[in-house]
Amino acid sequence: MAAFEKLYESAFMQKLQAWGGKLQSNKALNAISSGMMSAMGVILAGAIFTILATLLNLAGVLETTDTLYQWLTTPYNMTMGILSVVVSFAVGYVYSRNLGMTSNLASGVVTLILFLMVASPVQSVTLEDGSTMSALNTTWLGGSGLFTALIIPLVAVRIMKFCQEHHIAIKMPEAVPQFLSDAFASLVPLVINIFLWHGINTLCEMVLTTQLPGAITGLISIPLAPLTSVPGLIVLAIISQLLWGFGIHGTIAVYPVIMAPLLTYYQTNAELVAQGLDPVFAPIAIWGVLNCCGGSGNVLSLTVMMLRAKSEQLRAVSKAGIVPVLFNLNEPIAFGAPIMYNPVLIIPFILNVAVCMLVVYAGYMVGFFQPGYILIMTTLPVVLQSFMPSLAWQNLLIAPLVFVISFVIYYPFFKVYDRQLCEKEAAVKAEAEVQAA
Structure with a gap:
């Protein structure tokens, strides 16, 4: 605990918290943060139906073309x-x-x-029967x-x-x-x-x-666009995470860049496997590491910490967000903690992705993790997200490995932020008691 006390009192963290305080007090940024947090109910409602549809699809009960599957995905769409x-x-x-x-x-x-x-x-759209709507x-x-x-x-x-x-x-x-x-x-x-x-x-x-x-x-x-090598993809992932921190859906922003090499990678390996050959590694294989353990930023480890937080806000958000996060939907935590416009949490949010991508890349290089050949164009639960593209047992270990690394990186920043929120919550309670008296 002494180490965390020193970290909390360090000049770097003091400046970081001061900067965060200024951001939160800014009327425009406060509006963005509050507006996003107000969407939490909408996000969770959509996540519930998405998770149910995904589970039934994975269990083989429903196909994506079934009427019931479409019925379950309608609340998500809305x-x-x-x-x-x-x-x-x-x-x-x-x-x-x-x-x-x-x-x-x-x-x-x-x-x-x-x-x-x-x-x-x-x-105005023309339908198959010639009518317009x-x-x-x-x-x-x-x-x-x-x-x-x-x-x-x-x-x-x-x-x-x-x-x-x-x-x-x-x-x-x-x-x-x-x-x-x-x-x-x-x-x-x-x-x-x-x-x-x-x-x-x-x-x-x-x-x-x-x-x-x-x-x-x-x-x-x-x-x-030029960032498709291993170092380039890590830079691209850092940019993607940074965009998340400013309220931009970073994954979608970089999607046009990664889509072509991603499709080429899976198509090439699918053809190799069809011929009885082994799939081959390409740098784009490490891209999925940035969201394999709780969605973008691998926030499952952060959510687990928040379940035991001293801050009432963090505990409430984590309880509401744990199930969606297990299905790699990070929005409840990104909006609820929040991570957006929060300099204390945005640092590990970015840093853990870069470190995890490097470690998993090393696993590919030594021949332990296996290249994928099945293109999965949907969000899957933790562990399955990194396993399904290759169906290799080794890749079942990617998510647990990422969980441990991200936990270590998030932990000191989480402790600082938890203490910061506790102080604010205590001040609000004290003020309320004074007004009540």
Whole structure:
């Protein structure tokens, strides 16, 4: 414990905590953090049905084409599948409240509308029978559109705040109910925001042939394309984890970069195995190490620690998130701890991935771990995630190995963060007792 006391009191940790305090007190970053945490219920609800569908599929009870399987995945599609829609509303609502605005609900509605406008504008679709219908493309409504769902509220609410401060609004008589007055007050800034965001989105479609979320993801992925060697993949993984720390779905951001070599790797090895030959190693094989033990950042070890935390917040989050994390769904912990915009936890979140990838790479090099030849395009439970692509017993040990390494790396930072939260919780309780007295 003395070692942790020294770590907690070290200049590095003191500066890190001070920086974290500044980030958390920032009104915009606080809105992002609070908005994401408010989506916890949505995330967990979607995870429950995903886990049930996955278990029934793995047990051979259901095929992915079965009606019941589709029924079970519908709640996921309408929760995690539209996560960015929820976040766009929540961040807009919280940010307007942080800025002292009165029309918080209207602000959330406006930011939700703006996000839908750029991420999923209504399209006319022709069906097989020749009839047409209006439809929304869901490509960018889930985690892939999250960064856009964070940017729009921060800018749009600021525009609304400017209009409010400078009385640029339609004024209603005092006898009009407040909710109706707020709705009319938001009309002018809404029109301004529509021109701004619809214009930017149209420009992206004309110049980049994609919508704004796709343009953002594409621009992020361009400089990452050459990183397909072992050192390059580790750098790519570090960048992916860093993006997670800033509220960007890092896995999706780098997906265009890793997809081609990943498909080539599995296709080549599948052909070799079909010919009776052994599959061969390629650098892309180590990519899955970054999310094989609890999702991106290998947060299973962190979740286990949180179950025994002194902080009430961490214990509550871990109890809610342990089952999804066992199925490699990291969102409950990433949003709930939170890891995003948390400099204390983002360091081990990044560091453990780099170390684990190097260790597993060494295992491949000595011939212990076996290359994969089965492309798995879905999330599987811990252990199965690294076993199924190769069906080699050796690869059953990848997840336990990663768990141990990540546990060692997370532990000192977890202890510091747990103590930090305990101090805050104690201060809140003391204040509540004073007010009650």
